[in-house]
Amino acid sequence: METNLFQSLAMSVTAFGVVLGLGALGAAAGxxxxxxxxxxxxxxxxxxxxxxxxxxxxxxxLLASPGLAWQFAISGALFLRLACAAAVGTHRLG
Known part of the structure; x- marks a missing residue:
């Protein structure tokens, strides 16, 4: 039986959208x-x-479990990951 992020972390679709939105802000910041x-x-x-x-x-x-605190941790990690990727990507092209 397959489990996904929504089931494993009890994350709503809205919360997932907010997490992805914060990650996109990280890409812009980077x-x-x-x-x-x-x-x-x-x-x-x-x-x-x-x-x-x-x-x-x-x-x-990898360490996440259900809860609002972990949703913030995942958001922050995605923000940082996409900021780093954008910084490298934009500077490599320049």
Whole structure:
């Protein structure tokens, strides 16, 4: 029998939408912050830091259990993951 995120974490469809929306804000924040971070720390170190942080953002999803606190943790992790991905992606193209 298959279980999904909604069943495992008792997350409503609305809560899932909010989690994804917060992640999208992270992508926008990362894209906007990339030029200043690269100017301050250099493009290589900024990209290396972002690529190092990205896998660590999976930890809250692996440890999550039902509850509002875990929904916030997953939202924050997705925000950070997409911010890192956008920072690397936008700077690599530039």
């Amino acid at each position: 894209a906007l912050a990339a030029p200043s971070l690269a100017a301050r720390f250099g493009p290589g170190p900024m990209m290396l830091a972002a690529l190092t942080i990205t896998p660590l953002t999976q930890i809250p999803l």
